[in-house]
Amino acid sequence: MxxxxxxxxxxxxxxxxxxxxxxxxxxxxxxxxxxxxxxxxxxxxxxxxxxxxxxxxxxxxxPSAPWLLLPGKNDENAKTARLLSVADRRAATVHAPYPALRDHLVIGSSRGWLATADGRGQIYLVNPASGEQHALPHVTTMRVFLRTPCQWFTVCLKRFMTVRFGGGPPFKHNLWGAEGHGARTVTADHMGIWFYRKVVLSVSPSRHGSYGTAMLILHRDFGAPAFATAEDAAWKLAPSRDGVEDAIYHDGQFYSVSYTGVVEAWQRDTESGTFTSTAVTPKLIVKQGGWPCHRKYLAAGPGGRLMVVLKYAQVTKDLHSRDGWTCTFKVHVLGDDGQWKETMDIGDVALFVGVNTSLCVPTMGCPGIMAGCIYFTNDELGVAKLRRTKDLSSRSYKSCDDEPVNSDIRALGVYSLKDGMVKKMEALQQQYRIFSAPPVWITPSVP
Structure with missing residues (x-):
């Protein structure tokens, strides 16, 4: 018994x-x-x-509308971060994983994950909701850098431009001359300002560290993108004569919009592992009007239609001659005839744009999100980084992308395409004036 x-x-x-x-x-x-x-x-x-x-x-x-990751009050090594649901107007405090979310510049947001850059040329992927993090290949795997002390990164211009322009010299219409002589040196702490500016992922990273393929968009002066796969842990430059301004992953492919207004699809050669692009749209003619076009964002709209959002930014002065900031937007949609059409009616969707992401979100089931509007955050990383390091007075700085240095890095809001007005995000309430860096969008993702 x-x-x-x-x-x-x-x-x-x-x-x-x-x-x-x-x-x-x-x-x-x-x-x-x-x-x-x-x-x-x-x-x-x-x-x-x-x-x-x-x-x-x-x-x-x-469906879950995008959240905002709110920066702290000038605490560069904060152990917590705040997430804000714009639709629910509710916030939550989460642990800031070390090292990926401690004093790092956010340069991408894909499928619930953020891409962050440290001051040593390393890019991380981090999920702020779960705390999980992974490291992407180090930037030196790009094989265009000369050997220098760890606090410096020196780009061999001839080596870089040979890849970007698919051969040469001579190199036509570039910043550094037809022969590509010399090098460009960037301090490690400023790599996120002067070298890379955005990461786009093909899939959500699994618990085994597989991020599929990552696309790295470089600063306008360099222009060419780089790609890294989980199988081949190194960044590989890809040719781009016009330069990549923004990119998304949509319907199994990377799509990008160039600085000249051409949308391209990217393909990977299975044998060599290199990426090349093919134009899939005619050139978008940007009408400057009164304000210069500051930024182009690429998004996929209802039915998979490609959309390009144009941002026109301007610094203003108030009654006391203090600098302010305002902006306006235009949206172009690719029609069935393969031509771009400007529209003020995007239907029951809202667009979310910023330096780290650009996406189109249905408003059905999201009562806190207004249809026909563009939710925007400031996209000037250079000003944010230099202000955080108190470096604005140490150099002659005109922003990375021609935005004046006195641009308000906290500028964010909701733009109505119908009436052309900018409104505050009600979810932020009184928090508008405490940000030390631009808040960034993050799309909730089921693990």
């Missing part, structure tokens, strides 16, 4: 252990309508965990 009782106890203990390993039961008997109701009542961080557990019913859950 004693033996049978002991065996039964061991079986019960083993069953409990198996259940613990298997994780929580998914309650398959709960109807989808009830799951959706529970999901809508949760806080925005808890919704992600809930959707991960009930992934098979995720199609009935309300």
């Amino acid at each position: 004693g033996r049978s009782k002991g065996a039964a106890a061991r079986r019960r203990k083993a069953a409990v252990a198996r259940e613990a390993i298997a994780g929580p039961r998914l309650c398959p008997s709960l109807p989808p309508e009830l799951l959706a109701n529970i999901h809508d009542r949760l806080g925005f961080l808890d919704r992600i965990a809930f959707a991960a557990v009930f992934a098979s019913s995720s199609d009935v859950f309300s």
Whole structure:
């Protein structure tokens, strides 16, 4: 009898252990309508965990609008970060993982993950909701740098431009001359200002560190993009005569818009691993009007239509001659005839743009998001970085992309395409004047 009782106890203990390993039961008997109701009542961080557990019913859950990652009050090594749901007008404090989210410049946002750059040429991927992080290949794997002390990065111009222009010299229409003599040296701390500016991912990184393919957009002076795959952990430059201004991953491909207004699709050669591009749209003619066009963003709209958002920015002065900042936007959609058409009616969607991401989001099921509007954050990383390091007075600085140095790095808001007015984001309430760097968009993603 004693033996049978002991065996039964061991079986019960083993069953409990198996259940613990298997994780929580998914309650398959709960109807989808009830799951959706529970999901809508949760806080925005808890919704992600809930959707991960009930992934098979995720199609009935309300879509999640982008969040804002809010910078701290001049604390460069803060151990926490704040996430703000613009739709819910609710905020949550999360742990800031070390090193990826401590005093790093955010240069990308894809599928719930942020790409951050440190002061040593390293780019990280971090999920602020879960704390998970991974390192992308070091920038020196690009093979265009000369050997220098660790606090400096020196680009061999001839080596770089030979890849960018697909041969040469001579190199036509470039910043550094037809022969590409010399080198360009950048301090390690300023790589995020003068060398790279955005990362785009093809997939959400798994727990095994697989990020699929990453596309790195470089500063306008360099122009060419670079790609890295999880299988070949090195950055490979790709040719781009016109230079890449913005890019997205859509429908299984990377798409980019050039500084000259051409949208291109990128393909990878399976044998060499190199990337090349093909123009898929006619050139977008940008009408300057009264203000110069400051930035182009690329997005995929309803039905997969490509959209280009044009931002026109201007520094203003108030009654006391203090500098201010304002902007206006125009949207161009690629029509069925393959031609660009400007529109003021984008339907029941909203656009979210900034230096780290650009995306189109349906407003159905997101009552806190206004259709026909553009939610924008400031995209001038150079001013933000130099102000954080108190370096504005140490050099003659005119922003990286021709935005004046007195641009307000906290400038963000909601632009209505219908009436052409800029409004404040109500979710931010009184927090507009405490930012030491531009807030950045992050799209919630189910693990």
